[in-house]
Every structure is written in C-alpha cells, then in structure tokens.
Amino acid sequence: MKELFPKQHVMGFGFSLLLTVVALAVIKFDMSFNMAFAVLLVTALAQATVQLVLFMHIGESEDKKTLYTTILYSVFVGVVTIIGTLFAMIWGYN
Amino acid sequence: MKIDSSLPLEYSTEENRLKIFGFWVFLGAEIVLFATLFTVYFTLQTRTGSGPNGAEIFELTPVLWETFLLLTSSFTIGLGVHAMRIGNKKAMMAFFIITLLLGLGFLGIEIDEFVTYVEEGATIQTSAFLSALMTLLGTHGLHVTFGFFWGVAILIQVASRGLNPQTANKAFIFSLYWHFLDVVWIFIFSFVYLKGLIS
Secondary structure, three states: OHHHOOHHHHHHHHHHHHHHHHHHHHHHOOOOHHHHHHHHHHHHHHHHHHHHHHHOOOOOOOOHHHHHHHHHHHHHHHHHHHHHHHHHHOHHHO | OOOOOOOOHHHOOHHHHHHHHHHHHHHHHHHHHHHHHHHHHHHHOOOOOOOOOHHHHOOHHHHHHHHHHHHHHHHHHHHHHHHHHOOOHHHHHHHHHHHHHHHHHHHHHHHHHHHHHHHOOOOOOOOHHHHHHHHHHHHHHHHHHHHHHHHHHHHHHHHHHOOOHHHHHHHHHHHHHHHHHHHHHHHHHHHHHHHHHHO
C-alpha cells in the first residue's frame, strides 16, 4: 500500500492545500488591495509550479528544454495579451 | 516499433514520446486560450450594468469545495500514473475512477452555482461582467466535462486491453490534461473569486 503513495506526490498535495489556505488570508485578514493581490499572485504561481513540476513531471523527458521553452513562451504570450489589453483598455484612461 | 524498456511504458516508443511532446504544445495553446478569456474578464469586470457585481454573487463555501475537489483529483490522478508506472493496473484504475468521481463532484457544484446565479437574476445576458464570467467559467467547466468522458473512454480501454505502450501513453496524456485544468482553476479561484470577494 505504501508504495502507491510516493512521498513527492503526498508532499505536493500537502503543499497545494497549504497554498490554498494561505491564499484565503486575503479574505480573513484586513489588508490593502495591493498586498492581497501580491499574495494571490505568489500563491497561484507557486500552485502552478507544484502541478507542473511535482505532478506533471515537466522535467522528466529528454526534450525538457523544449518543453520549458514552449510553456514559458505560451505564458509570455498570455501575459502580454492580458497586460497589453488592460494597458490599452483600462489603465490608459486614468 | 522499437520499444525502449528502460523508459516508462508511456515514453517507450518514439511515437509515444512525440505524442507527449505534441500534447505539451497543445497545452501551450490552451494557456493562451485561457489567457484571452481572463483578458476579457479583467477588462469587463467593472461593467456590471444594472446587474450584480462579483462580491454580491460569489459564495466562498462552494468555491472552496470546488477547489478542494479539483486539487484532490489532481493528486489522485498523479497517484494513478505512479501506480501505472509500477505496473499496478488495479490501483491505477481505482485512482482514475476516484479522479473522475471528484471531477463529477466539481461539476455538480459548478452547475448548482450557475443555477443559483440565474435564479438570482444574474444570467449570461445581464451584463458584460456576467457574460465574461460565465464564458470563462463555462469554458473551464466544459473542459472538465470533456475530460470526464475522455477519462471514462481510457478506463474502458485499459480494462479491456491492459497496460501497454498505447494505453499507458493515452492515460498519461490524459493526466497532463487533468493537471492542467487544475492549474487553470487555481487562477480562477485566485483572480476571479478571491479577488472578486475583496474588491
């Protein structure tokens, strides 16, 4: 039975639950919006990293460099889309 | 077909390795798809018209349950892939079944949430904010729904054909998809629900 629950996965699961609880702090405690946003950004990115590295094993195959490049490039395109649009549509009017 | 037995079954042939690589490229495209939906949501977030805003309709308890179910299902499918690698077909199938049941639980809560919104008069046509919100949540929910049927199909194949390079490859690729949906949900949980509840 024990061999079915590798330490790495159990730790990853514990870590992702912990990150969820930390993210909840933005609701339970009174903090500035910027502070809350920073907490959410850090916990969400840490969650994504736990999934990619511990669960999806992104670094296990021989073409891991190409995989890292592909995923980072997609994230880059996504971030540019979000920030660029907000810049042109929302922040530009202030 | 050259089988490299030093690698796990799902990586054991050239074709399998290419399929896994190709699926990662597809996930890259999915990242961009969800980024565009988040873009629309962030842009239209304040355009609530005469309808409610996020803080008025979001409820923390069901959202926490959804998060817990999806995080756990991501964990159990990871265990399923691990069981597959040590050649334990029974345990692998059990973990995949648990994963799919957790996915169904998630969908049940999400459907209930949508029904509640509509009952409160917050439909997809009420405001730009709600259109963007429901398109984002709906696209994610649709992915989970599709994933459920995909997972069932893979379970049927593993049950009838056993674990071989083909079925292991399909099961592994499905696990990547399922983990990815969890990643998307984390961003929805943080930047739609939690952020909506505090602002």
